[in-house]
Amino acid sequence: KEVRVKERAFVCYPQEGVCRMDVAGERASMASLTEEQALELARIAIRLEEHYGGPQDVEGAIGPDGCAYVLQCRPLQQMEPSGQEVLDRQWESSARVLLAWGATASPGVGAGPVFKVEKDADLLRFPQGAVLVSHQALPRWAAVLSRASAVVTEQGSVTGHLANVAREFRVPALMGLSKAMAVLEQGKIVTVDGEARRVYEGRVRELLEQAAVGPPMMEGSPVHSTLRAVMAHVTPLNLIDPDSPFFRPERCQTLHDITRFAHEKSVEEMFNFGKLHRFPERTSKQLLCDVPMQWWVLDLEDGFLGEVEGRFVRLEQIRSIPMLALWEGITAVPWEGPPPVDARGFMSVMVQATANPALDPSMQSPYANRNYFMISRNYCSLNSRFGFHFSGVETLVGERPPENYIGFQFKGGAADFPRRVARAVFVADILRGHGFRAEVKEDAVFARLDGGEQAIMCQRLRLLGYLIIHTRQLDMVMTNPASFNRQREKILMDLERLRSGSPRNHVRADSSS
Incomplete structure (x- = not known):
C-alpha cells in the first residue's frame, strides 16, 4: 500500500465550522484510514456494485463514531478500452490519426468541428455539435456538454467533475492528450473515439x-424531472434594471433575482465607500509623496511600519505588500493624458455628459476624486475613481499560496454604452491573458485570481495598478481602429x-489623480 504525505487537514468544530490545519511530523505520514476502515469501504463498494449490477461512482466518509457512511452513489460509465483489439482495430477508412492515447474519461464516439475553449466567454459562442478542446478540464466547461459531441483536453482527471458530467451525458471524452490545442485546428471536423x-x-x-448512441442518462429520470421543475424557481431573472423603483428585495421571485440584487447592492456599497462611511475622514492618512x-490610506492593523502621527503618511512608512505592489504599477509609467479623440468620440462624451447628471463635474461630491486604500501587512482594498470610471481591488497576498487571491472590478466611462462595453472587453481580455478569470457584464469587468505564489500575485497587482491608470478615457477611441x-x-x-x-519610467502618480 502507498501512504501519501498530507500537509493539511480539515477539521469541523462546533462553533468555528470547517477549519484548515497544518499537519507536520509523523502525523503527516500516517494513513488517514485504518486497514479495517479501508477494507470496510471496499466491502461496501462491492455490495453496491453487486446491487446495482455494475461499476459505481461512490463517495463516502467516516463519521465521528468510526462508522462508514455512503454520501453518494451513481453509475460509473467506464471507460477502460474493452480490450487490446479496440486499439488494434483497423478501419477501411483512410482517415488520418491526429492524436492517440491519453485517458478515456467517457467512452463512445463523437464527431464535429473543433471549438477551442480558453475563457468563459467562449462558452457563450459554443456551437451545437462541436468538439470541445481545451488545455484543462475545468468544471465550468460542463455547462456546454449538452451541446458538445465530444471533449478533448490536454490535462485533467478521469475522476474529475468534467469527466463525471461527460459520462452522465454520454459525451465521449479524452483527457491527457498533450498538444491537443496545437494539433487540432479550430473549425476542422474531427472524430473522437473514446474507447480507442x-x-x-x-x-x-x-x-x-x-x-451505440443512446439518450442522455439523465434525460427522463426522476432527478432530471425534479431539476427541471426546480429551475423555474432558480434561473429566471426579473430584477433587470437596478435604477428601477421595483429593484427591491421584496420583488425577488427566484434565486437569480436574489443573487442579482445582492451583487448589485454590494457593488453599489463598494463604490459609495467614503460617502456612506465617516471614519476615513478622522482616521485615514493622506498619502504624501513630496506633495x-x-x-487616503486606512491602516486596519499592521499596514504601517509603526505609529504614524499627523494627517499624512509617506510611502516609506507603509509595509503592506499588496498595496506597495499596486502602487508600483500605478506609478510605473507616467500617464500621457487622454488619447486623441475624433469628432464622433467627442460627441459621444458630450451626449453622455449632458444626459447623465452623474457625469457633470459640478455635481461631484467632495469624495468623487478621493481614492481609498484599506490595508494590513498582507491585505489591501482599493476603491478609486479616475475621471468617469471606477475601480475596486481586494487582495490578500502572503506566504501561503492557497490563501492568496485578487478580486478586481472595473466599470463606468464617459463615452456611450457601446464604447464602454468595448473597453471592458479589452480590459477583460488582457486580464485573461495573465491568468485571471474575467467576466464582462455590460460595461463592467469582474475578475479574480486565486492561489498564486506571492511573487506572481505581486506581479499581477502591478499589472492592475497600471491598468487602473492607463485605461481611463480609453473608451472614447474604442470605435476608431487607428487610435485604438x-x-x-x-x-x-x-x-x-x-x-x-x-x-x-518609475514616477509618482500625479497628485491630482
Missing part, C-alpha cells in the same frame, strides 16, 4: 455507425516591460 483513445481527421462514418495626493490600435500596442508594450521588470 484516438482523434481522427474528418468524419469517420464507420466508427459513428457502429457506435499631498488624492490618495496605437493605444493597444502601447499598453501591451508597457505591460510586457512591467512584467519583465523594466518599465519606461
Whole structure:
C-alpha cells in the first residue's frame, strides 16, 4: 500500500465550522484510514456494485463514531478500452490519426468541428455539435456538454467533475492528450473515439455507425424531472434594471433575482465607500509623496511600519505588500493624458455628459476624486475613481499560496454604452491573458485570481495598478481602429516591460489623480 504525505487537514468544530490545519511530523505520514476502515469501504463498494449490477461512482466518509457512511452513489460509465483489439482495430477508412492515447474519461464516439475553449466567454459562442478542446478540464466547461459531441483536453482527471458530467451525458471524452490545442485546428471536423483513445481527421462514418448512441442518462429520470421543475424557481431573472423603483428585495421571485440584487447592492456599497462611511475622514492618512495626493490610506492593523502621527503618511512608512505592489504599477509609467479623440468620440462624451447628471463635474461630491486604500501587512482594498470610471481591488497576498487571491472590478466611462462595453472587453481580455478569470457584464469587468505564489500575485497587482491608470478615457477611441490600435500596442508594450521588470519610467502618480 502507498501512504501519501498530507500537509493539511480539515477539521469541523462546533462553533468555528470547517477549519484548515497544518499537519507536520509523523502525523503527516500516517494513513488517514485504518486497514479495517479501508477494507470496510471496499466491502461496501462491492455490495453496491453487486446491487446495482455494475461499476459505481461512490463517495463516502467516516463519521465521528468510526462508522462508514455512503454520501453518494451513481453509475460509473467506464471507460477502460474493452480490450487490446479496440486499439488494434483497423478501419477501411483512410482517415488520418491526429492524436492517440491519453485517458478515456467517457467512452463512445463523437464527431464535429473543433471549438477551442480558453475563457468563459467562449462558452457563450459554443456551437451545437462541436468538439470541445481545451488545455484543462475545468468544471465550468460542463455547462456546454449538452451541446458538445465530444471533449478533448490536454490535462485533467478521469475522476474529475468534467469527466463525471461527460459520462452522465454520454459525451465521449479524452483527457491527457498533450498538444491537443496545437494539433487540432479550430473549425476542422474531427472524430473522437473514446474507447480507442484516438482523434481522427474528418468524419469517420464507420466508427459513428457502429457506435451505440443512446439518450442522455439523465434525460427522463426522476432527478432530471425534479431539476427541471426546480429551475423555474432558480434561473429566471426579473430584477433587470437596478435604477428601477421595483429593484427591491421584496420583488425577488427566484434565486437569480436574489443573487442579482445582492451583487448589485454590494457593488453599489463598494463604490459609495467614503460617502456612506465617516471614519476615513478622522482616521485615514493622506498619502504624501513630496506633495499631498488624492490618495487616503486606512491602516486596519499592521499596514504601517509603526505609529504614524499627523494627517499624512509617506510611502516609506507603509509595509503592506499588496498595496506597495499596486502602487508600483500605478506609478510605473507616467500617464500621457487622454488619447486623441475624433469628432464622433467627442460627441459621444458630450451626449453622455449632458444626459447623465452623474457625469457633470459640478455635481461631484467632495469624495468623487478621493481614492481609498484599506490595508494590513498582507491585505489591501482599493476603491478609486479616475475621471468617469471606477475601480475596486481586494487582495490578500502572503506566504501561503492557497490563501492568496485578487478580486478586481472595473466599470463606468464617459463615452456611450457601446464604447464602454468595448473597453471592458479589452480590459477583460488582457486580464485573461495573465491568468485571471474575467467576466464582462455590460460595461463592467469582474475578475479574480486565486492561489498564486506571492511573487506572481505581486506581479499581477502591478499589472492592475497600471491598468487602473492607463485605461481611463480609453473608451472614447474604442470605435476608431487607428487610435485604438496605437493605444493597444502601447499598453501591451508597457505591460510586457512591467512584467519583465523594466518599465519606461518609475514616477509618482500625479497628485491630482
